[in-house]
Amino acid sequence: MIKAAFFDIDGTLVSLRTHRIPASAAVALEQMRARGISIIVASGRPRYQLGICSGHGFDAFITLNGQLCYDAAGIYRAAPIDARDARVIVDHVLAGRYDAIALQAQRGFANRESASVRAMCRKVDFEYRADDFGRALDEPVYQFCAFVEPGAERDVLSGTHTLTHTRWTELFCDILPTCGGKAAGVAATLKRMGIDAKEAVAFGDGGNDIDMFDAVGTSVAMGNASDEVKRHADHVAPGVDEDGLYRAALELDLI
Template structure:
């Protein structure tokens, strides 16, 4: 019996670039809640950017790809970037002439811009904010960095770091997070908090940063718009976000009714 559900946002609950849920996806979430299923968002977005949908109160927010997890007003897990690694990453990106965004529960700022990074933010309906105090604010706890890059640049970005990893769902930008984090670890923290087993949990996702989450639950559902490499890590697949895959799967498997 499913007691808790985890959802990626962009490309899973929301069509890319959209702000509002489709009518059928909204119905799916509402019906799951009415059936006693706890609802959780697991997103690469920061805490300030986590989606708020009218009529839907999520039981847990897993933000920054799992680096910062809240249940209501309670922080149940947080893991900022290692301070030494953080400075090394900034130097590496500076040497690569890459702008970088930093984020925590209070701000999302950047030291510059470029077209790919701007597009990355637009996917979440956000705008880059260049902050003159970037060099000072970077010394605060930072849960995630974001930069434009390609996969072949990952090694160079991480050069000299020891407690940091890259996760990505788009091939022209990446999220830089602590090695001890990721959506999988965050899901396990939430399950422990509520006292649920892996088998009582379901998750929906479409990106490479969702793989750990799909493997951390009993039923990991890859969206139809996910790449084959992601589907290979899932228990099963559903229709694409464009076809309201979450709704269709929940209806087909008796988790909700029309």
């Protein structure tokens, strides 16, 4: 019996075309809650980029790819990037090796408003402004978004010791601690709720959802996911714009 459902946002819960939660997905969320299933956001987005999720009764939020997790009672997992490695990334950016966004608990900002940064803002329907990137060292950073092409992640990680990367778009990769990832957030959330992994389902469409799929008993890739993501999922649903979440929930007897 499923007791908890985890949802990626972009391309899973929210359409990348309309930047909205489809009406059918909202109905599915409501019906799952009515059946006693806890619904949890599991996203690479930070807390201040979750306005789209308000009003749907989510029980917990796994943000920044598992690095900062919270519920109504407060934060229950916080795993910022090691300060020494944060300095390495900041030095890379200040040297002009690549553009990046620093995501902290209360704010996020870019080193400059480049074409890639603007494209990312359009993709997620959220504005990140430029600031002195050295300010990323003023308080903990939970994730960097590095604007490099697929295959160039090793260059971003050069000189660091505790970082890894994940990716859900060709625009940029997410840089986070090796102890992180959505799977770590899922594990912390399930422990907090007293739910076994076999009693959980996860929905996703990006490369950063693959480790989450391995952390639950049932996984669902959206039809708009890449072939690699689909290969790691137990089920493949129609796309987010084809009522995929609702139809998968119906097929899995979640609603």
